[in-house]
Amino acid sequence: MRILVAMSGGVDSSVVAALLKRQGHEVIGATLQLYEQNGPARPGACCAGRDIMDARSVADRMGFPHYVIDAESRFRDSVIESFADSYARGETPVPCVACNQGVKFTDLLGLARELGCEAMATGHYVRRVEGSQGVEMHRPVDQERDQTWFLFATTREQLDYLRFPLGEMPTKEHVRVLAEEFGLDVAAKRDSQDICFVTNGSYAKLVEAMRPEIEGPGDIVDEQGVVLGRHEGVARYTVGQSRRLGDIHTATGERQVVVRIDAAQRKIVVGPRHKLTSEGKPCKIVLRDMNWLIDAPPEGVVCGVQLRARESLRIARVIPREGTRHAEVHLDAPALAAPGQACVLYDGTRVLGGGFILAEGR
Amino acid sequence: MAKSFSSAIYLDANATEPLRPEAREATMAALEQGGNPSSVHAVGRAARALLEDARKCVARFADRSAECCVFTSGGTEADTLAIHALGHSIGRQVLIGATEHDAVRKAAPEAGIVPVDEQGIVKLDVLRTMLDQVPSALVCIMAANNETGVCAPLEDVAAICREKGALLHIDAVQSAGRLCLSQEAMAGASIALSGHKLGGPKGAGALLLPDDAPLSPLLPGGGQERGRRGGTPALPAIMGMAAALEASQTQDWDKIAQWRDDVQQRAQDVEAEIVAANVTRLPNTLNLILPGVSSQTQLMMLDLEGFCVSSGSACSSGKVSASHVLQAMGFREQAGQALRISLPWNVTEEEVVAFAEAYQRMAKRLKK
Numbered sequence: 001m002r003i004l005v006a007m008s009g010g011v012d013s014s015v016v017a018a019l020l021k022r023q024g025h026e027v028i029g030a031t032l033q034l035y036e037q038n039g040p041a042r043p044g045a046c047c048a049g050r051d052i053m054d055a056r057s058v059a060d061r062m063g064f065p066h067y068v069i070d071a072e073s074r075f076r077d078s079v080i081e082s083f084a085d086s087y088a089r090g091e092t093p094v095p096c097v098a099c100n101q102g103v104k105f106t107d108l109l110g111l112a113r114e115l116g117c118e119a120m121a122t123g124h125y126v127r128r129v130e131g132s133q134g135v136e137m138h139r140p141v142d143q144e145r146d147q148t149w150f151l152f153a154t155t156r157e158q159l160d161y162l163r164f165p166l167g168e169m170p171t172k173e174h175v176r177v178l179a180e181e182f183g184l185d186v187a188a189k190r191d192s193q194d195i196c197f198v199t200n201g202s203y204a205k206l207v208e209a210m211r212p213e214i215e216g217p218g219d220i221v222d223e224q225g226v227v228l229g230r231h232e233g234v235a236r237y238t239v240g241q242s243r244r245l246g247d248i249h250t251a252t253g254e255r256q257v258v259v260r261i262d263a264a265q266r267k268i269v270v271g272p273r274h275k276l277t278s279e280g281k282p283c284k285i286v287l288r289d290m291n292w293l294i295d296a297p298p299e300g301v302v303c304g305v306q307l308r309a310r311e312s313l314r315i316a317r318v319i320p321r322e323g324t325r326h327a328e329v330h331l332d333a334p335a336l337a338a339p340g341q342a343c344v345l346y347d348g349t350r351v352l353g354g355g356f357i358l359a360e361g362r
Numbered sequence: 363m364a365k366s367f368s369s370a371i372y373l374d375a376n377a378t379e380p381l382r383p384e385a386r387e388a389t390m391a392a393l394e395q396g397g398n399p400s401s402v403h404a405v406g407r408a409a410r411a412l413l414e415d416a417r418k419c420v421a422r423f424a425d426r427s428a429e430c431c432v433f434t435s436g437g438t439e440a441d442t443l444a445i446h447a448l449g450h451s452i453g454r455q456v457l458i459g460a461t462e463h464d465a466v467r468k469a470a471p472e473a474g475i476v477p478v479d480e481q482g483i484v485k486l487d488v489l490r491t492m493l494d495q496v497p498s499a500l501v502c503i504m505a506a507n508n509e510t511g512v513c514a515p516l517e518d519v520a521a522i523c524r525e526k527g528a529l530l531h532i533d534a535v536q537s538a539g540r541l542c543l544s545q546e547a548m549a550g551a552s553i554a555l556s557g558h559k560l561g562g563p564k565g566a567g568a569l570l571l572p573d574d575a576p577l578s579p580l581l582p583g584g585g586q587e588r589g590r591r592g593g594t595p596a597l598p599a600i601m602g603m604a605a606a607l608e609a610s611q612t613q614d615w616d617k618i619a620q621w622r623d624d625v626q627q628r629a630q631d632v633e634a635e636i637v638a639a640n641v642t643r644l645p646n647t648l649n650l651i652l653p654g655v656s657s658q659t660q661l662m663m664l665d666l667e668g669f670c671v672s673s674g675s676a677c678s679s680g681k682v683s684a685s686h687v688l689q690a691m692g693f694r695e696q697a698g699q700a701l702r703i704s705l706p707w708n709v710t711e712e713e714v715v716a717f718a719e720a721y722q723r724m725a726k727r728l729k730k
Contacts, residue, residue: 028666033681056680067662068680114659114728115666 002026003163004112004120006104007058007066009051011186012123014058015175016165018182020121021062028115029059029066032103034075035197054186061183069111071103078102080197084210090261091340091359092238094150094309095195101153109158119163126151127167127349128159135160137293139349140167149309152344152354153291207235218266220248223259228252231268234261240336242273257336260360276334285329285337286321287355294352296324304346305329307337307357318345327355371713372670375646376508376536376704381602382561388605389563392598399595400586413597416604420555420568423538423607424548429574432590433600436567437535437556438465439580441502443569443591444531444552445469447577449500454529457492458502459484459514460690465554466502466533467686473502480692481641482512486522493526500529505537509687509702511647512638513537516547524550529572535559539610540644557603560610561707566599610707618705619645621714625703626650628718632725637688637700646705649688650721651696655728658682660701663728667720672702 005017007029021027031052052068059066079098086093104122112120125145127138137159139146145166154162169175172191179187198206208215220229228248231237236244242257248270249255257276260269285307290296298320304313317330329343337343337357344354372380397409414428421431434440442465449456449470456473458466461482467473474496476489484503493499501523506513516532523530530551537543539560550572557566571577576589583592622645626636629650637649652660657673661682664671673682688697705714 028662052680065662065665066680067658068682069658070681070683111659111662115663 001118002028002116004028004030004108004115004117006108006120006122007031007055008123008192009049009054009186010123010192011179011184011189012125012166012175014055014123014184014186015178015182016121016123017058017064018062018184019165019178021064022182027062027064028112028117029055029064030069030108030111031055031066032069032071032075032108034071034099034103035080035199036072054189058184058186061185069108071107074107075099075103075197081210083195084207086340087207087235088211088214088263089340089359090234090263092338093340094342094356095197096150097153097342097356100151105154105158105162109161113161119161121163121165123166124151124164125166125169126164128162128164129350133294137351138167139346139351140164140169142169142171145169145172148346148351149306149342149344149354152293152342152351153289154293155291156293159293204233204235208233211235214263214266216266218268220245220268220270222252223269223271228256228270234263234266234268237261237268238341239338245270259336261339276336283331283334283337285331285335285343286358287327287329287343288325288358290320290324290327290353290355292320292324292353296320296353301345301347301352303352305331306344306346307335308341313346326358370668370670371716373703373705373709373713373717374670374672375706375709376511376559376644376702377672378558378564379561379606380706380708381563382606382609382707384609385557385560385562385602385606389598389602392601395597399597400584409597412601413595416600419604419608421570423555424543424551424553424570425545426570427574429588430571432569432571432587433595434567434569434591435565435596437463437533437554437559438567440535440554440556440567440569441465441531441533442469443580444554445500445502446580447590448529448531448552448571451578455496455499456502457489457496457499457528459504461507461510461512461687462502462504463508463533463535465535466504470502474499476501476503478690481638482507482510482687482691483641484514484519486515486518489519490522490526493522493528496528497526498528500531502531502533504533504535505543506534506541506644506647507687508536509685509700510638510649510691511536511643511704513541513642513644517544520547520549520551535567536644536647539607539613540615540646555603555607557599557606560603560606562602562604562606563599565596566603568603613707615645618707618709621709621711622646622648622703622705625714625718625721629721629725632722633729634721634725635696637691637693644704646709648703649700650703651693651700652725652729653696653699655699655725656682657685657698657700659728660699660724663724664701664720667724669717669720671717672704673700 003025007013083093083095124147125140129136219227229246254272256270257273259271300319302317305316319328339359345352397405399410399413417428417431421428456470458473460475460478532551532553534553535556553570555568558564581592635651684698
């Protein structure tokens with residue numbers, strides 16, 4: 001079949017394209033130009049970063065057409081700007097989710113349909129399973145590489161059209177071996193790290209440059225408003241973190257964690273970790289922009305929930321609210337949920353859905 | 363004659379023309395000949411003779427003596443050399459048309475921009491006013507635009523430049539071999555030419571100077587080209603260029619213009635908008651806007667069907683950007699929805715018909 005492969009220039013999506021080509025499909029490679037890879041400080045520099053060159057060389061080697069899609073302005077608006085906005089509200093955003101949701105699985109997927117492709121494939125480590133009730137998303141065979149948490153917002157319609165061949169790979173090593181077998185130059189290429197568009201190494205500096213109103217130090221206070229110390233800028237903190245709090249752990253005689261971020265007042269509110277994590281009451285979290293990959297159960301569902309990218313599951317009852325747009329997550333045990341992060345619902349390996357954590361009182 | 367470009371239907375002549383058989387023959391002859399035109403021995407002299415024959419042939423394009431012709435690596439170098447030697451290096455201010463090619467725009471980043479109207483025609487009254495401020499400027503105007511095919515009113519531009527005491531540089535890269543430029547328009551102007559846009563091989567171009575006066579070279583090197591362009595001339599490409607220029611003079615462009623108009627009609631039938639439909643254009647060039655559909659999508663779709671066309675200017679990554687030419691003509695989002703079809707010298711009627719049908723199919727499917 002004619003299939004569009006979203007190629008980042010990395011080893012994973014390169015192997016996906018090569019595999020599909022070898023299986024006899026009519027592969028079309030597409031690489032999104034998302035941001036100025038050589039940095040904005042060099043006008044006149046070519047926009048073709050290393051990754052685009054790498055993707056193109058894979059396409060040339062395997063013998064299928066490859067195109068570069070200009071998604072810079074859309075990426076800036078839908079990912080980078082909302083990333084900064086989110087920090088300016090005191091949240092901790094997940095830009096990869098926004099990117100997958102918009103630029104990749106809406107725009108690029110739409111282009112694939114326009115080009116008459118029957119499917120679009122990516123190099124994500126996710127398993128797509130055709131179940132009796134329709135298509136399902138599952139954790140990949142290689143748990144180390146699991147990207148389901150970042151893909152929870154994929155709609156069922158999108159999932160139906162998508163293919164994730166690497167979901168079945170036993171390990172990343174297998175992918176590299178395949179890349180070598182195909183003779184791809186990217187076989188030994190380093191995995192991408194962190195947030196792709198933060199090119200100077202500090203997401204906080206980028207956010208502060210974009211939203212100067214939240215730049216600069218401020219007070220660290222306890223829940224009664226007593227000033228305990230100073231912080232270096234609210235964008236450097238996330239709910240649940242206990243690093244970067246200076247000597248307030250020793251000063252208060254207890255390990256402290258961030259419980260709330262008041263970006264408008266530039267305040268970081270902390271509380272004693274011990275009290276919050278073991279003595280606390282059952283806790284409720286509200287999620288916005290829910291995406292259900294099952295028919296939303298009106299009475300709710302008891303399932304595992306994952307509140308961060310790398311974290312073990314907690315048991316909760318999740319109940320749809322506001323139609324199915326929102327959801328309430330009732331956890332048995334207290335948890336520090338960071339607003340803006342994703343809360344993804346699992347039943348075994350299967351993803352049931354997920355949403356973004358709302359700040360309390362919103 | 364066998365097509366030079368695989369099995370695809372090639373309608374992107376303004377990017378590069380397929381090699382003409384006459385050019386191939388001349389290029390091969392020069393490759394066989396060998397020798398460096400600067401050498402004093404017999405083999406060098408023979409190469410030199412070929413080079414000078416080619417020079418005479420190319421200079422004739424503008425009715426110049428051979429000494430006025432400086433061979434370069436291509437159109438970009440010819441434009442850059444003109445702007446450097448006749449403009450910046452002698453303190454002359456530079457004015458350029460708003461729809462010039464990047465070869466000119468990037469060589470004169472500080473230049474004053476002469477606007478164009480909605481048909482892409484340079485505004486003569488504005489040019490006149492600008493020249494009142496800087497009468498001795500170097501004015502760079504392309505004879506025909508690479509994206510739209512729009513032909514400049516060169517005789518009027520030349521008359522204004524003469525009247526004000528300005529120097530005219532004509533980028534004739536797209537028009538040479540496709541359009542008859544009047545000697546009156548070219549008189550006293552410098553002219554940039556490119557070999558491969560004529561159907562020669564890539565790697566040769568020429569700058570025709572108003573006279574044979576010395577100039578400040580970009581590449582001093584070993585003093586070749588009478589000290590105006592250092593470096594051993596690319597004789598095979600230059601020979602091919604001269605042969606292609608000569609061959610293009612006998613081309614039946616009326617037939618190609620007729621086919622172009624046929625495609626235009628078929629495109630209008632599916633509600634495409636024609637850019638600059640009411641002004642003189644190159645006979646082979648057609649710029650179509652399909653409202654609501656990005657150039658990128660159109661290009662990919664047609665490429666997958668085996669049609670090679672183009673759009674705006676793609677950077678070296680292959681990323682397709684909105685056209686600065688169409689933006690200068692007042693197009694907004696539609697500047698990113700245009701497609702350029704440029705028929706090559708060896709196009710056939712079957713190819714043109716096949717394209718028109720594919721375009722109609724695409725338009726019906728994608729139109730929003």
